[in-house]
Amino acid sequence: MRRQLLSRIGQAALVLWAAFTVSFLLLQALPGDAVLIRFLGGDLGLSPEQIAELRVLYGADAPLWEQYLVTLGGFLTGNFGYSVISGTPVATEILTNLPPTLWLAGLSLAAATVLAAIIALAASLSGSGALKTTLESLPSLMISVPVFWLGIVMIQVFSFQLGWVSVINPGPWEQLVLPVIAIAVPISAPLAQILLRNIEAVSRQPFIHVARAKGATRVQVLLRHSLGNAVLPSLTVAGLLFGELIAGAVITETVFGLNGLGRLAERSVRFQDTAVLQAIVVISALAFLLINLTVDLLYPLLDPRLRRPDPKGALA
Structure with a gap:
């Protein structure tokens, strides 16, 4: 187990370095730089000499290799530099905007998991009629719905027409209702598909036939025997989806006007604030790697079949 952990940490470090470098x-x-985009106009009344001093201050005039080494050294020590747009440390910008994105991603994944479980269980218990076919086809429909389109439709219907949820000065929890639903619908589709496929595969195993022969009902077999074995392969997909939710919050937060990492990325792209964009890319990659590393380490704990005894008899 220790050797596997060290190997996975080494691989994660290489992937993180590659993400930083690329x-x-x-x-x-990109053409130009953030200093020129921010200060070159005449609105601020800066002279060319002052702009040149700012370029030196932000390191924009240094050779590429020097900028790379300075930036890499800063990231290794937790110094992400300064935002050209706001003038504040990039670390402060990240720490301010990351928690709302984490809340949005976590609640969306939880809602998607519940929705996927409901669809999978309902389809598994519905027999072999038209209802089962309809439920099994739902994930294909849900995954094809664009998040931005669903978000706009939900705002029009539930906020402007029905007035159930306010999008103008909403409360801290009210502002998350529609975004969580908009994200959960397409995200739940791959989870539901994998659960359905795994439940069907597990239902053909010999121990399921033994349980049925002992008089267990369909619900008992599904909940006690099939579901536990079918959930494990879904962990990997859930980890990938959570990483994508953190990295892909730009569209959702922009549509619903939420402050978070996505809105910060959108603003940084508009003004070419490379220091902030670099930090967002690396932190998103780090979150993605940590989530998948956690999922990989959970597998042996949840499934005893994956535990290997080492030559001395201990679990590896």
């Missing part, structure tokens, strides 16, 4: 090179390849 994002750095891509951001540096």
